[in-house]
Amino acid sequence: MFDLISKSNGYVTINKYTLKDIEDVEGSVKYEFPEEYKNFIVEIGSGYFELNHNAELPCGSSFDNFYPLQTVLKLTKKYQENQIQEHYIPFGAYGGAGLYCFSRKDNGIYYLDNSFHLESSLSDNFDSFLIQLLQKNGD
Template identity: 30%
Template sequence: MKEQTIKNIIDIYLRKWVDMGINQLPVQIETEMSDLNQDMSEEWRTWFPVNSKVTDEEINDIENRIGYEFPEDYKTFLKHKHFYELQISEVSFCEHPINIWRTSLTEMIFDGYPKEFLIDKGYIPFANWSDWGMLCFDTNKNQNDKNYPIVLWDHELADEVQYQYEDFYDMIEKIDQENR
């Protein structure tokens, strides 16, 4: 049931991006996600969410690189859809394009802000919060079941985090409720 709820919520918001026509960016779009009928001379390119091709092996590779396992609910999220932009309430998820999603996620984890404030302290960033912080898995808690709480890291207060959500599923449900 949790798995289907996560998928349904993601589908609702991705469908809104497409229905509102805001699924465009001034970047090269992966072929599998692009509008093949679009005039290629246009600067802004249309993208469409597509079913995820993320494999367990690819997830394991990232987990090995960061030194922590992801929560099962987040793995469900990663294996559901590919997208360029997904925002729900104040949460902007890391872009997740087909073919290059691992690069986007590892850049957010390792290159977004200094490692000593985040990953070195056991905080794995996976989304931006508004324009001033990041949501992170707090791997210092719930290490046995990997169902980490979600904390907010504010780049203005780099040595502090604020507890935000019980876990990834709790976050998805609550940000959906806030946005309705």
């Protein structure tokens, strides 16, 4: 499935990671990322969709980037201290419109709007989240 996300559909890789990189961040945020996500950022990497390829999700929001691990770490700490409920781990976004997060409670994928008050459950796991991205965009 990962081969469907590529330059051909407008995805630009910024960083690729090792399992050691991932384990370091997991230790810092005290959360074990889903295996599917770990495989994705090792094989494909963090990155973004070019503007004319932004992915849309069934909830009506758009998705344009998977954060680098350093950003995941920084935002998790920042938002847990200030705004987001403690059980969310942000991993991606669409500009300033909202965050895409893992839930510590159920490993599901959630969307939080930019006020961090409206949450939408998007999928039960990372694989189904990727499938939604691809299906919504005709790939």
